[in-house]
Amino acid sequence: MKIGVFKFSSCDGCQLAFFDIAPEIINSEYIEISYFLEATSFNIYDRFDVAFVEGSISTREEEERIKDIRDRSKIVVAIGACAVSGGIQSARNFGNFEEIYSFTYRENYFKDINPLSKPISDFVSVDYTVRGCPVNAEEIIEIITSLLLNKTPHINESPVCIECKRKSIPCLLVMGSPCLGPITVDGCGALCPSLNRGCYGCFGPIKGANFESLRDLFKERGFNFEELIKTGFNAYNPYFRGVIWR
C-alpha cells in the first residue's frame, strides 16, 4: 500500500503519529511510505493508495494542491483538527481578518492568504477522518490495517463521557466545571477529565449531538459555551456550522 503524508497549514503534530508507529511500519511488508517530506528526502509524487492529509486549507496554493492530491489518491484521510475542522488557525474565521493580520505583521507583503482557514472537506471529498489535535496514533493504525483488510475502519463516534465513566472519572459538569465532553468525540480516552480539567473539544463535535441542550446547561451554570468552542480547535467544524453558528 503506497502511502503519502501531506502537510498543509498545521503544526506538524499529527504527522508525528507516523514517527510513533515507525517501528511497526518498518516491520510491515505491506506498507510503503512513498511521500513524506518530514521523514524522507526521497519522495515520489505520483499515485497514492492512501493520502494522509494534515493541516487546513488557508491559501490559494493549498486549494490547488489538495485537489491535485485528491486526484492522485484512491483514499484521502483527513488527519487532525486542522484538516478536519480548520484547526486553531480557523479562530480567525470569527474575527476581522485585516485586524488579526495586523496583530502579527506590520508589512503587507503577501496577498495569497485566504481570510478563512477551512477544513479540506470544503474542497475535496474525504474518505475518512481521524480526529484530534493531535490525532491518536492508534486510530491511524486502525485506518491502515482496515484499508489493508479492505474493511471499514472503526472510528469512534461516541462522546468523551463514555470513556470518563469507563475510567471512573467523575463528571466535571456535575462537579461544577465547564466541559465539552458530551458533544465531543472520544478518541483521547477522556484525557483532560482524567487530568482534572474539562474537555476543550480538541477531537471535535459529534455529528447530531444535542448542542442546544448543552448550551442551555452552560448558560444555566454561567459558562461561556461559544467561547469554549472557539478556543477548542474545531470551531469551524462543519457540524457546528448552521447549528451553533447560524
Added chain:
Amino acid sequence: MERYILTIDQLEELYSIIKDEYKLISPTLKDGVIQYSQNIDFKDLPFGYTQMESAGFYTVKTTDDCYFSYIRPYNSLKQFLRPPKVNFMTVRRIDNNLTFEYHLKYEKYAFFDVRRCDLKALYILDKVFIENKYPDIQYKTVRENMFIVGVNCLKASDVCFCESMDINFEEGYGADIFITEIDKNFLVEVLTEKGKNFLNKIKLKKQQSMNLNKKEEVIEKFKTTIKKKLNTENLKDILYSKIDSPYWEELGKRCLSCTSCTQVCPTCFCFDIREENSLDMKVSERYFVWDSCFNQTFATVHKFNLREKISHRYRQWLMHKMAYWQDQFGTFGCIGCGRCITWCPVKIDIQIETQKLRDL
C-alpha cells in the same frame, strides 16, 4: 446464622484479614467522589464523609455521627466483574491458518462495603451472564470466586429510591457477611461458610440475644430517610401503552445522548466487540468494550441507525430499565440506586420521568 458484635478495631482486623487473602475493593474518597478502588487502607475508607447528591449535582461533606455515613459509591461492581475493556481473545494468522487463544483473566476479589442496591444489581447481572444458555465465563469465574461484605445503609441520599424497586431489606443478596452499624459498633451477620471461616480467624465473642431489634430499628430509621418514591404497580403495561407518547420527544430535546446514565448504572450490561489489528497483519486482538444504547452506532443495520433520534434512544433506555427487563429477566432493570440521576449532566431524573410517563 452466627452473629457477632465488633468494635471498630475488630472491624479493622477483619478488613486486614480479608485484604491478605483477596484483592480487596472498597470505597474511598478519590478525585472528589466516593468510589470503589483497589488496595485501600482501612484508614482511607470514607468514614465520616457523606455525599450530597441530586440530579446533576454531587458534593462530599464531612459528618461525624457514624462510620458508614456515606451512601453507595460513584462506580459500581460491574467495573470489576466485567471491566470496561477486556481482551478476551487473540487471533494469530500464520500463512492462512488462524490460531485462537482465549483469555480468562480474573482476580480473586473481595468487596468490602457493598450496599443492598448494588448486591441486588449483581443478582440482576447474574440473570444476564450466568443464567444463560451460554454463561459468560469471565463474569461467572469472578463471581464464583469473590467475597462480599454487605453493609446496611444508615441514610439515603436525595436520589435513592431503592425501596420502590422491590428491594428486600431482609435479604442478604449473596453477601458472605452483612454489617449493620449500631451505635458505633458493628453487628456482623454471617451468611455463608466462606464468611464463617473468616470470622473464625479473629477471636470474637458471639453475640447474645440483644441487638436484633436494634438492627430492625436502624433499618426502619433508614427507610424514613428515603424520600424518592416510584409507583411501580402495573408499570410495565402502563409503559408499553406509552410507547407512542409525544413526551419522548420532549425528553429527546433535553437528553445529550452522552451515555453517562448507562455507564454508571450498575445493571446496564451492553457491550461491543472490537477488533484491534497489528500493522503486520499477523495478530488481531478481540475486546469486549462497554457500549451504550445511546451510542449512534449501537443499533445500526446496514450502516443505518434504527434509533436515529435521541428520543428513540432515551426511550430504549427507560423502557428497558423499567419495562422490557421484566419480560426478559422477571425483574426491573433498575434497583433505584440513583446514580443515573446524579450523573446526568442535564438533570434528567429517571424516577420523575417514569412517574410522569405513567401519569400522562
Added chain:
Amino acid sequence: MILQNPYCLINGKVIKVKRENYNTVSVWIRSDIKPENGQYVIFYGFGRGEAPITVASYNDGISLHTIRIVGDVTGYFNRISEGDDIYLRGPYGNSWDLMEFEGRQIIIISGGLGIAATRWLMEEAIQNRDRFKEVISLYGVKSVDDLLYREEYENWSSKIRFSVIVQNPSEAWSKDVGLITDLIEKVKIDKDCGVFICGPDPMVKAVVNQLYNIGVDKSNIKVSLERHMKCSVGTCGHCMFGPFFVCKDGPVFRFSDIDHFFDKKGV
C-alpha cells in the same frame, strides 16, 4: 473451562462455492455444528469481526449459507473458495416449527435474501409434503438479478406450489411482475393456515396486514427478523427489539408476540 466459552470458534471447511448473483454467494461448509431449521451461525473473518448468517440448508454435516456481500465480514466471502478453512460458532437462536401446523395449509413467504432463511423450511415441507393440506411458497425480489437458487425452482415447483414475482419488469423475466402482495392475492388462503415469513421489515408489515385482513390470525404467522448482533447469546444488547433479544428469543417470532412493537420507529 475453555470449551464452555461461548466465543470459541470452530473450524469448518468450504466444500463448494457458488456465485448466486452480483452480490451474493452460496457456500457449503462441512463442520461440527448441528443446526436446527431456522437457526443461524456466526462467521468470523480475521481482523474483521463476526456476522450472523442463517443456515439455509443442512444435510449430514454440511450446511449451506447464502451470503450477501454488504460489508466488512461478509466481504470476506468475496474471496472464498473451495477447500478454504472457515471459522464459525453456533448454531444460535430458535427455529421454525413446521409441525405446529400439521394437517393445515402452509404458506411460506420470502422477500429478497429472506429466502436463505426459508429454503430449508421448504425442503422440510417437501419431505413431509403429505402431512400438510397444501404447501405454498411465494418468493418476491426487486429485480431478476436478485434471484437466488434459480436451479431449484423447477424441482420445487414440481412438489409444492412455488411462485416467484419480480418487482422491476425486464426482458429476462416473462413471469409475474409486481409485489409479493400481488402474488398473495392470487392464492386461496385458508383462515387457519400457518404462515412463515422472512424478508425486509416493510414487506413483512405489508404481508401481515394483508393476511390479517383476510382473517389469518396473527398468532399463526411466524417471521424471522434481522438486527445488529455482536454476541448472539443475549448479553451484548445490540439486537434488542422491544423486550426481545432477536439473537436468542428469535430470530423466529410469532407475530402476535411482536405486534405491539413491530413497525414502531426506533424501538
Added chain:
Amino acid sequence: MEIKLNPLTRVEGEGRVIVSIKDGKVNDVFLNIFEPPRFFEGILVGKNYDVAPDITARICGICPIAYQMSSVQAFESAFGIDIPKEIEDLRRLFYYGEWIQSHTLHIFFLHLPDFFNLPSIFEVNKINPEIVKIAFNLKRFSSKLIEIIGGRVSHPVTAAVGGFYKTPEENNLKEILKDINLVLEDTVKAIDYVSRLNFPDYSIENVLFVSLKDGDNYPILKGDIYSSDGLTIKKEEFLEYFNEYEVPHSTAKFSVKKDGKHYIVGPIARFNNTFDKLLPLVRETAKKYSITPPIYNPYRSILIRLIEILDCLYRSKSLIENYRRIDKATVDFEVKAGVGVGVSEAPRGILWHRYVISETGRILEANIIPPTSQNQYIMESDVKRKLLEVKEDEIRERVLEAEKSIRNYDPCISCATHFLKVDKLYLNNR
C-alpha cells in the same frame, strides 16, 4: 532568473531554497519559507489568558511544552505569581522529556541519514538497525515521561498558569526509573557511534551565541538572556537589544542584535555559553569524545544534542527519584492587568513570549519570538556560502549539500509564526 528548488525535506514545516541566476551562475540565494502563517498573535488577542498555553502549543507539534512553559511563565510574571520549587522541578522534568523527544527526533530521524547520504531512517535501519533501535528506545522513553506528566506526547494538557491541572502519581513516575539506565547506556553508545562519523569541515563565522543563563542549571526553563559578546539582560529587556524585522525579498521575520551583529540560538549557543553548567559526569563524557566548546562546526550540533540528552536523562533520573507529589497542583493567584514576559530554552533555542493583559485577564497584545526565526539569518548565510557562484548546471547537485547545512539547525518552520511570502510549490520529485 529565479529557480525554486524542491521543498526542504526532513525538517519540521515547509520551506525551500530559491536561487537567482545571473550569467549562468548563482548570484543570490534565499531561504524561502512557504509555510502559511497561522496568525497566532492575532488569534490570541481577545482571548482569556488561560487558553494561551494550549493555543500557543499548537504553533509546534514537536515542542509544544516549550510554548506552554514560556507562556505560563509570562502570565505568572504578569500576575506576580511565585512558583514553588516542587512545581518548578516538575516543569523541568516535563521539559527534559520534550528535549529528549525532540532531540531524538532530530538526531536520528532527520539529521543522521545525512551522514550516510541516505534519504531516511528507514534506509538507515537497513544498514544499522542497532542505532535505529536506540532511537526508538529513546523515543519511547521520552514519550512515556511526557505522557505521565502531561497526558499525551504532542500537545499535552496539564500545564496551567500557576502550576499543573494535575500532578502525576508518585508510583507512575517512579515506574519509568527502571527504563532509565537502559536509555542512558543507549545514549552513550549513540555518542560513541556518532562521534566516529565523518563531519564535513565547516565553521560558522561572525555570529554571537545567545542563550539563557540560569544560575547553576544548564538553561532550560528560565533565566537571563546572555550573548557571547558579554551581554547579560533580563528577559523583559529582550526587545531593547534584539530586533525582529520583516524582509520583503522572502521568508520570515529575521532577528539581529540591535548593534547589527547576527546571532544564533539553540544547542550550539547553549553549549558554547554554558558548557560548565552541564553535569560533571556529562562533561566528562563529552570530553572523552572531544566534544568541547567552542564548537563552530554546525554539523557537530548532532553531538551537542546527544550530550544534552545525556544531561537531561541524568537530571530526570534524580528529579524522579526525589519526586514527591504535592496535593495542591496550582498556586492561588489573582488576575490583574499588566505585561508579562516569559522565556525558556526550547530544544531549538530561546523562545520568548510577551503578553499585555487586561484587568479581566483578556489578552490585549501578544508577541512570540521563536528560535527558528532567530536562526534564519545563519541558515540563509550558510546556504549562500554553499551555493553562491555555483554554476547553473551544478545547482541540483549542490543543493543537497545546502539542504544538509540547513538541517544542522533543526529548523522548526511551523514554529516561526511570522512567515510571510507564500509561493507556489513545485511538486516534481527530486
